[in-house]
Amino acid sequence: MIESTLNPADAIHDEVVLAGDHWLHLIREGQTLRIEDVEGNQAADTLFYSASDPLDRYSAGDTIRHQAALYLTTGTKLMSTRGNTLLTIVADTCGRHDTLGGACSRESNVMRYDFDRESMHACRDSFIRGLQCWSHGMGKRDITCNINFFMNVPVTPDGQLSFADGVSGPGRYVEMRAGMDVMCLISNCPQLNNPCNDFNPTPVRVLIWD
């Protein structure tokens, strides 16, 4: 656990993202982004893209293989598909973030839960709308395997995977410094079918410092 020395009063951007909403924002090289789990046990599904060339984007596989470890925390470099460091996590009061669990979709909710869940709002619909708003002709095809900040997806040594109760709590946050100009797309997860957000989707707060 590494706490931040940054003061929210000095942030150049401070916004609350409601559950079920998406948030698309430019983070310039050298700026610091904080995502705060306001009420605890929320999942902030997050994608990053190079702002100048969106083909270069967050890669879960490259991030995992670079650190030879599954979970993201202070010191983790968030790697791109072209091997660039998009951002580096510099503070983290949660301790563990997931990049295996992906994002919920209406189709995967059918697969995971039942056919009657198809109508429920899901992260990949939010990602699609967020990408369309960026106006590079982007959409579903550009949804890669994302980060789930504050989500706990433990893998056991014998290879089982579970969605466990969050290790996060009210006011916990993660901070990352951008190594290049990046576009951040968050879907604040609306999932009501599993404990990734304690069955109770709540707001997250996003802050940016120069």
Place this chain on the structure above:
Amino acid sequence: MTELYTRELNGAGMWSRIIGRHKTLRITDLEGGANVGMLLYNATERHERYNMPDTLKGQHIFYLRAPYCVHSDMGRLFASITKDTVGWHDTVCGAGDAALAIQKYGAKTFQESRNEFHRNSRDCFLIELSKWGLGERDLVPNINWFSKVVADEEGRLSFISGHSRTGDSIDLRFEMDTLVVLNSCQHPLDPDPKYHPRPVRLEVFKSDPPAIDDPSFTVRPENARAHQSTDEFYLLSQ
């Protein structure tokens, strides 16, 4: 099963074909220690693709083995693993790139080494994807067949050397008409300092559709629903 096709793929070879629904692809490790990186796309709707998270969370598992399934990002199935003498296949470590190949094995150009030059999995994927109208936007975390990587309690990963042996094989029965893109480059976490990608044999067989009590259905209720959604895709479109 009637054999339709057989081909040997050299180490660091690349291959892509469309394999029809209910045909079976067998991949055999010819020398031991092979790794086959694979990505899968719906043959007709190529925005539908292999999804590592849905494959893992749909089956509550961190690796693949028989009788588990390979899931798409649309709640459907690409393939069921119907036979498997290996028992553990990596899903999370992705593909090595040119920088990793130079760091691990040193630079070896075509100019000096002809076709012994050092290839890497990422470039192989991008080359084959381009031939089907796909590219960097379509590059997602791939399966690494034959390779075993385990995680400790803190999530630190270890590559298990010597996992797959000569003659080990897997059978994938396709449940969807699938564009299969693969290469036999080394696993990115393979600690072997030597550039030594292994050859594999690829065979395609005619096979039967799964019965309702097929282990791919019964292993998880999620797979039964994904089978149903896949069947519905063909029921409506054909």
